[in-house]
Amino acid sequence: MKQAIKLLLKFIPRPLLIRLSLAARKPLHLIYKGNNTECPVCGKTSRKFLPYGYGNANKDNRLCPYCLSLERHRLLWLFLKEKTSFFNDDLKVLHIAPEQPFINKFKKLSNIDYITADLYSPVVDVKTDIRDMVFNDNEFDFVICNHVLEHIDDEQKAMKEILRVMKPGGKAILQVPIDYSLDTTFEDPKITSKKDREKYYGQYDHVRLYGKDYPQRLRKAGFEVTEDDFVNSFSPEEQERYRFDKNEIIYFCKKPIN
Ligand SMILES: [Zn+2]
Known part of the structure; x- marks a missing residue:
């Protein structure tokens, strides 16, 4: 079985x-x-x-x-609850490539004006390319876009586009898979076949393997980034019960006010 x-x-x-x-x-x-x-x-x-x-x-x-x-959904859920105003304040929220366990839960929240977006998914509110989105400047209080950037060739363009649609002072969660044994992100434009991408990046449709420099890449695009090891605020027993990834860092991003 x-x-x-x-x-x-x-x-x-x-x-x-x-x-x-x-x-x-x-x-x-x-x-x-x-x-x-x-x-x-x-x-x-x-x-x-x-x-x-x-x-x-x-x-x-x-x-x-x-x-x-999955582990990352459970950790993020508790992070949003305990360390942000996501469940309380009146917020306009953009959720790019929305994760299935969250969609219906977020839709039911009366405090948020919730918009889902994706280039391909048939179930989202708006079909749009993350590198050139249809939204206005300074439109959203909160953006969630997890496990997307590792699929995007021009990562900086996508990050800057997310920043553009956020209000000054707005927050974002932009998690990606990270190999914490790498100091710097590995990417090679010569690696293009599905087979090689799986071999070097861990999945056939990834275009790089992020390392510990990921927050620097977010800062380069213009975000203020807090690296939060929220997972370690839980006891070993709680980490096991929720089945967290004990290495996961949450990169809590903010659009600078000025
Ligand atoms: Zn569940």
Whole structure:
């Protein structure tokens, strides 16, 4: 059973998985019933989380069987709750490439004017290219754009475009996958095939492998960046219960006021 689930999660794209999971929900929930792990996004507990990841990155105990949140979603949810005014203030929010576990939760928040955007997704409010967005200057109080920039060739253009649509003093969460063993980001324009991108960047559609210089790249585009190791404000037991990635740093970005 475990191998079958692993195989399924490895080869089926996440959007399809989400649809399939709706049908498989009841039996899955029975198998995973328990109280060892807890998902702050949907508030449910389970015996363990599902395995998740492409190829060698496939790891056990990562994906919430109820809302399909991953480590980074659970950490971000708590970060937004505890360290920002996201759930309280009246905010105009732009969510680029919105993560499935968040969409319906955010849509229900009465304090935010919530707009989703993506170039390809059929379920978003606005179809737009992150390098040249249709929005006005200084339009948004809060932008969320996670695990997108590693797919974009002209990263600085995309970062500056996000900055343009933010109000002065506005906030942004722009997380990317980071290899913390690298001091500087690795990218080589000669690496173009899917096979090579998977080999060097870890995924066939990534165009670089970010290293520890990621916040400097955000600053170069004009953001003020706070590097927050929020994950370490939790006890080891809590980190295990929420199944966080203990290395994850949240890069909390702000558009300078002047
Ligand atoms: Zn959940």
